Every structure is written in structure tokens, then in C-alpha cells.
Amino acid sequence: MPPESExxxxxxxxxxxxxxxxxxxxxxxxxxxxxxxxxxxxxxxxLAVELDGKPTLQALLPDVAVQAISAAxxxxxxxxxxxxxxxxxxxxxxxxxxxxxxxxxxIDDIVVLGKIKQLERSGDYDLxxxxxxxxxxxxxxxxxxxGLSGAVRGGPVRSQANDVMELLHxxxxxxxxxxxxxxxxxxxxxxxxxxxxxxxxxVQLGPVVVNAVDDGATLPEPRVAAAAVDELGAAATLLAAxxxxxxxxxxxxxxxxxxxxxxxxxxxxxxxLAVAGLSATDVDTLSARLEAT
Amino acid sequence: MNGAGRPGGGATMAGVVDAVSVxxxxxxxxxxxxxxxxxxxxxxxRRGRRVVVVTIDPARRLADALGLADxxxxxxxxxxxxxxxxxxxxxxxxxxxLDTAKTFDGLVRRYATDDAQVDRILExxxxxxxxxxxxxxxxxxxxxxxxDLHLDERFxxxxxxxxxxxxxxxxxxxxxxxxxxxxHRVFKLLMLPTRSGLRLVGTAAQPILRAIGKVVxxxxxxxxxxxxQAFAGMETGFRERADQVVALxxxxxxxxxxxxxxxxxxxxxxxxxxxxxxxxQVRVRAAIVNRVHPxxxxxxxxxxxxxxxxxxxxxxxxxxxxxxxxxxxxAQRECELAEIQPLLxxxxxxxxxxxxxxAVPLLDEDVHELDELxxxxxxxxxxxxxxxx
Numbered sequence: 001m002p003p004e005s006e007x008x009x010x011x012x013x014x015x016x017x018x019x020x021x022x023x024x025x026x027x028x029x030x031x032x033x034x035x036x037x038x039x040x041x042x043x044x045x046x047l048a049v050e051l052d053g054k055p056t057l058q059a060l061l062p063d064v065a066v067q068a069i070s071a072a073x074x075x076x077x078x079x080x081x082x083x084x085x086x087x088x089x090x091x092x093x094x095x096x097x098x099x100x101x102x103x104x105x106x107i108d109d110i111v112v113l114g115k116i117k118q119l120e121r122s123g124d125y126d127l128x129x130x131x132x133x134x135x136x137x138x139x140x141x142x143x144x145x146x147g148l149s150g151a152v153r154g155g156p157v158r159s160q161a162n163d164v165m166e167l168l169h170x171x172x173x174x175x176x177x178x179x180x181x182x183x184x185x186x187x188x189x190x191x192x193x194x195x196x197x198x199x200x201x202x203v204q205l206g207p208v209v210v211n212a213v214d215d216g217a218t219l220p221e222p223r224v225a226a227a228a229v230d231e232l233g234a235a236a237t238l239l240a241a242x243x244x245x246x247x248x249x250x251x252x253x254x255x256x257x258x259x260x261x262x263x264x265x266x267x268x269x270x271x272x273l274a275v276a277g278l279s280a281t282d283v284d285t286l287s288a289r290l291e292a293t
Numbered sequence: 294m295n296g297a298g299r300p301g302g303g304a305t306m307a308g309v310v311d312a313v314s315v316x317x318x319x320x321x322x323x324x325x326x327x328x329x330x331x332x333x334x335x336x337x338x339r340r341g342r343r344v345v346v347v348t349i350d351p352a353r354r355l356a357d358a359l360g361l362a363d364x365x366x367x368x369x370x371x372x373x374x375x376x377x378x379x380x381x382x383x384x385x386x387x388x389x390x391l392d393t394a395k396t397f398d399g400l401v402r403r404y405a406t407d408d409a410q411v412d413r414i415l416e417x418x419x420x421x422x423x424x425x426x427x428x429x430x431x432x433x434x435x436x437x438x439x440x441d442l443h444l445d446e447r448f449x450x451x452x453x454x455x456x457x458x459x460x461x462x463x464x465x466x467x468x469x470x471x472x473x474x475x476x477h478r479v480f481k482l483l484m485l486p487t488r489s490g491l492r493l494v495g496t497a498a499q500p501i502l503r504a505i506g507k508v509v510x511x512x513x514x515x516x517x518x519x520x521x522q523a524f525a526g527m528e529t530g531f532r533e534r535a536d537q538v539v540a541l542x543x544x545x546x547x548x549x550x551x552x553x554x555x556x557x558x559x560x561x562x563x564x565x566x567x568x569x570x571x572x573x574q575v576r577v578r579a580a581i582v583n584r585v586h587p588x589x590x591x592x593x594x595x596x597x598x599x600x601x602x603x604x605x606x607x608x609x610x611x612x613x614x615x616x617x618x619x620x621x622x623x624a625q626r627e628c629e630l631a632e633i634q635p636l637l638x639x640x641x642x643x644x645x646x647x648x649x650x651x652a653v654p655l656l657d658e659d660v661h662e663l664d665e666l667x668x669x670x671x672x673x674x675x676x677x678x679x680x681x682x
Contacts (some may be wrong), residue, residue, distance in 0.1 A: 023325065025321065026558075084508065087504035102515045103422070104509040125612045134457075184352075185352040188353060214620060217614065219615075220614055224611055234600070238618075244622070247658055248655075251657075275628055276556055276632035
């Protein structure tokens, strides 16, 4: 039986900053919203952060503060606040974030993390939940500070990078919550990402959230089902549907077991909802799951 | 809407693939694009084509399913497989994984004027960063690789699985990443066009460059300047090449296929891709929606709930439970079919311009064996009768 966390919300919000990461399509935005909403309902001052310019997170969280951070704006703001106002003006006029970003790789990630750090330090929020980048980028996003070229010695970027590394290495201040689905490829990716993050970033890993787990009512055993439908016209349909559901549940169960086996982190399961696109109401439903102990 | 959708125009997936020499799969992450690209390649090989599938970031499982023990290589490797009944394929299936850095290096080698220039660039830290740090590079290199393979006589069909980003279509309008760089004001500040080519301007006189130097460090800036200077000699070659790549992408013999899953976000993304293609006067040739819950019987979820209720009332708990299961599965499918509607509109509905919109069923287990890939091929192309439900 895979380990389940005792108090899901508490373990998910054990640090002031929570970065939610995972492969594209596993539901990072959903989980970010669910954590933010549950924490807000529990009375904490919460800020949700999105990094990709999409309006989804805001739509899922009508009652929680949501901030969009973009690298270009974060860099501009940082320069102005550190006495480089004239440079900031010139840079934005020529739009050189591309060249700057290429010259010092990870600089855009560093200033974004720097902005998050600034929000954390402000004291305005008890919890900052970040809808983080997709799995591959998550690693480069978090290694940006430590990976900063040795050629970037002094100056604003270097000190920003140092501050960011301090944040990432302090478990009270920051943890990464990985998200996956109970399927082979997402599970493989989350295992790989977890080990890469531990090895290369040294950031605290919170529980793994598994989305869209089928936790519906138990199905009758095949023999019992076959006997019960014997005379029915719809027998074939009923048995085929049961076999399908059983097979998929077995697949999920096996993947969750494999995940527990390979990754010694607590798992939190969120149920599959019969919808094709989640709404704020669904976020509310899922939040209740985190509050149950 | 069924397996190999035959809307009014009579277009089928097999027909689409048979008519082209390049297939480009676009869509967001997590929708099964890599699997779809592999399935398209597999079926084309079964129909006698010599196909190469280029994937971007395939799951290890895909390599395993295709029998490639060491994962997918950066150069095409022949996949030895049979057609699911033990026979040999009339065509050939090859596969490779894109190596962005190697592909870019190859371009540099091709267009440099001498070895010294090649070395100066390949060893330049700014260049090395560019390959991984500049957004859109991976897509640019996928288009590059596609072009090279199109010219390769070993293959008559190239299937590309693109990175899950919106940059895929940057290359239809202009040479994408390249133009972003060469039309860049910084580049223009550094380089003056003269009769004999581009000439490096002194950096001391440029306040913007000094400003950048202060932010990123002057050593780093020096690398950037050195790169632009070294690159100047190759600019024309790169531009011409980029034009050829764009011409191939826009040709009638290239098919763009949008891939999605029945979720609001992936359908939105697929619809966006399709609209961008239309705006660029490029046709969407097909839309594929993966992981659609299969139908169980012909009824609706409401009918199943009613049957469950009736069974419960007569004390038939087992049958009631079975009907509830059917109701849940049908409800999921109904949700999904409703979600797919915008893509149906983009695919031309059932009018004469309609393109295939294929709904591929969610299988009862994960896809990591060759048999399962053949099952999916059967659903996409409706050529092999699927042996699973």
C-alpha cells in the first residue's frame, strides 16, 4: 500500500514558497489552485503565481490573489530598484532580453526566482504557491542560480543568484511539490525529475501529488458479474465496461506502487473528476480532499 | 464521428499520409504526440513507405516498444519489426531523436568559410548557451532536421514530433529564431553592412552594449560580441537555408496534423495551432484526438443511470453497480465529445473541405508494447481491425 500523507495540506504547505512542477499535461495548474484555495480557506494569506502568461490560474482562483511574473518585467523591475534605472530604460527600448538571456543563461529564470524571493521576504503572504515550469524546464529553472557562469562575477545578477540559492536550500522557505498522473510515462518522468532535483539543486521535495486517480466504487468480481447479467440483453456492454474499468484501475494501482517503490516521498492522491476542463467549483471540491486527515 | 472519420469530403488519414512526404505533428505536451508520430510512421511502413520518425523527447518506453535497446539515437536507425501477424513490413521504419546542439553544429559547419571559423563558433560560450537558452531553437532545429531528412534518399516520408510549444509555427512566416537574432537591434548595432559584407563596429562607443555588460558581466558580453563577429560570414548561407526550409514546410507535400486530448486546455492549444496555420495560408490536413473514452453500448449516461436505479429498486445490487459503471464511463465520453467540438469546426465539419478528425480511444492499459502501437494504428487508420475493444 503506497504511503499517504497524514495531513496533506500541512505537508504541502510546510514552506513559505511551494513550487509546483511536473510534465506538461499532468495538472500542475490544477494542483497549484487546489493548494492555494485550501490554504486560503484555512485562513492563511496566500499568493498564487503563474509564469507562463496564461489566464487559467486566475480563472480557477476567483478568491485568491494571483500574480503573473514575466522574466522581462522582473528584470526591468530589478534593475530599476538597484540603481540601474537608465540601463533598464535602454534595455527595454531595444528589447534585448533575448540577447541578455542567451549571454548569461538562466538569467531570466534567476530574476523570476528573485522576484518570488522578494515576495516571500515582503511579509505580505504566509504562503506563495508557484505554478512552475514543465518537467524539463523545472530542472533548468531551479539550477539557473547555481549554474550561473563563473564569468558573471560581480554585479546585480550574481547577487540575485546568490540570494536565490539561499532560498532554494532552506526547507522552511522553499520546497518543490511534484505532480504526476497514475500512468507509466508521467511516473517515469516524476521519478527522474525528483532525483535530478535532489542531486543538482538540493531543494527540499514535498509530497508527490498524483492527479486523476480513479477512486470510484468497487466493481463486482468478474465471476459474480457474469452470473448476474446472464439473461440480460445488455450483458456484453455491462461486462465490457466493467473489464475496461478494472483494467485501468489495475494499471493505476501498479503505477502507484511502482512510484512508491522508486521514490520514498509521501503521495497525495486527487480523484479523477468527470469533466473535460476544471472550474473553480472543481478546485473547491478537490481542496476538501487536502483538508481531510 | 468514428475511428477514421469520413466527413463529406471523403478524406481519410491514410489518404492524407499517402499524398505527402512530410508530416508535422503539432500540439501541447502530454497529448500523445510522440506516440501518434510513431503510429503514423508504423502504418506508413506497413503500406510500403520508407519512413523516418523524428521525435523530440520520447519516453524510454517508446524506444523499448520499437525494440531499440539503447534508446533512440541522434541519427536514423532502422527499426526491425513485423506487422503484428509475424510477417515483414513491405516498407521500412526508421527512428531518431533530435539532438538540437548537434543539428545546429552541423549548420555551422556547412556554412562556415573555413575550419578556423567553425572552431571559433563551436567553442564560443555564447553560442553554446544559444543552443539551449534561446527559446525557439529546438523548433528551428526540428525544421532543419526535417529538411535534411527530406533530401535523404533513404526515406520517402518524414514524420516529425514537434516540441510542445507555440514556437513550432514561427518558421512559417520568417526564418524564426534566425530572424529574431539577425534582425535584432543589438546585432545591427554591432555589425555594419558594407559592400563586402558585415563589419564589426567597436563596442566602446555603444552605450547599450556597455549597459548590457554591466548587467551580465563584461566577459560574457565579449563572448556575445565574438559570436556575432564570427557568425557574420555565415549569415547569407543561413538565411538561404532558412528560406528553403520554410518553402518545404509550406509545400503541398507537407501535412500539418494537430494532436490533442479531450481536455479543454489541449483542445484550445490545438485550435490555436490550426488557426495560426490557416492565418499563414497553410492547411491543416488532419486533427487527432487521443485518449477518448470508448463507447459502451449505444445508450446515453442518463439511460444507464436509469437502468442502475431500476436494478437497485428490484434489489439487484450487482447489476445496479455494473450499470453505474457504464453511466460513469458514458458521462466521461459525453463530456469529452462535447469538448472536441471546436476542433471539429476547425477541421471543416462535414463539408467538402473537411479533413479527417480522428478520435482515438483510450486503451484499457498503457501503450508500451508494439502490439498496442498496432492497435492504435488500427484506430487511426482503420486498416487493421482492432483486436481490442
